[in-house]
Amino acid sequence: MQAKVAVVTGGADGFGATITDRFHQESYQVIIIDINKEKGEQKASGSPNIHFLFGDVTQQDTWEQALALARDRFGRLDIVVNNAGITGAQSPVHTKDMGEYERTFNVNVRPIFCSARSIVPFMMEQGKGVFYRFNKWMVGAIQASNDISTGCTRPRPGFAFYNASKAAVSIATKTMALEYAPTIxxxxxxxxxxxxxMLQASIGSGADSQERLQRIEDLLPMKRVAQPMDIANAVWYLATDQSSFVTGTTLEVDGGRGI
Incomplete structure (x- = not known):
């Protein structure tokens, strides 16, 4: 049986690295796209079934290269996981500069547009696919699957346009679910x-780092932060036929934070 193929952005580190491992564990060919060349090459060196593409997911050329790699080497592309994204320092809107605003939407929203432009026509011709996107809830320091955040559903002060970027991804994802059903x-x-x-960088490594972590955990009803495999398992569910009747939804994997 021919192995399925997944593209994971930001696949060299964090949630993306564990998502890559989860697909690899299930015998997928995994193409990771990352701007961190050292970590990307290191991740790919661990298996002949993990393939690193150095690139910027905000650029259309990067997505064309990813599609060409999947199509020419494997003849198919089944899953796109738009995991890469950024947050920013917690502060009210009037203190932000235009550069931060533009970076936030460029990195968090533009790749959804670019990936769909390149890959949706191929998946339509192929007859099946999944897109996924994360919407991340970060501390303030797919089929297609898109990563958003609980900032989209339960916004926190100081992150107005980060939250707005995630809401944009959410509504775009719902709209594309309508536009391309039942194929994708x-x-x-x-x-x-x-x-x-990213969490470790936020809480630091000093004597009070555990206290900072505890304050974060206390915000979550489950009293712990998400482990990367919690997220990877959710991605796996949405990517497989176990969720074949699920589209246009946001799955909250947040320990009850969004309630």
Missing amino acids: RFNCIAPAVGNTS
Whole structure:
């Protein structure tokens, strides 16, 4: 049986690296796109079934290269996981500059547009696909699957346009689910803050880092942060035929934060 193929953006680190591992565990060919060349090459060196593409997901050329790699080497592309994204420092809108605003929408929203432009026509011709996107909830320091955040469903002060970028992804995902059903499914995952290098950078490594972590955990009804495998398992569910009747939804994997 021919192996399925997944593209995971930001697949060299954090949630993306564990999502890559989850698909690899299920015998997928995984193409990771990342701007961190060192970590990307290191991730790909661990298996002949993980393939690293150095590129910027805000650029259309990067997506054309990813599609060409999948099509020419494997003859198919089944899953797109738009995991890459950024947050910013917590502060009210009037203190933000135009550069931060533009970066936020460029990195968090533009790749959804670029990936769909390149890959949707191929999936339509292929007859099946999934897009997924994360909408992340971050501490303030797919079929197609798109990563958003609980900031989209339960916004926090100080992150107005980060939250807005995630809401934009959510409504775009729902709209594309209508536009391309029944051939392609589009869904989002909204994680809570996760145990990744981004969290570690936020809480620091000083004597009070555990206290900072505890304050974050206390915000979550489940009293712990998301582990990368919590998110990877949710992505896997949305990517497989186990969720064949699920499209246009946001799955909150947030320990109850969004309630």
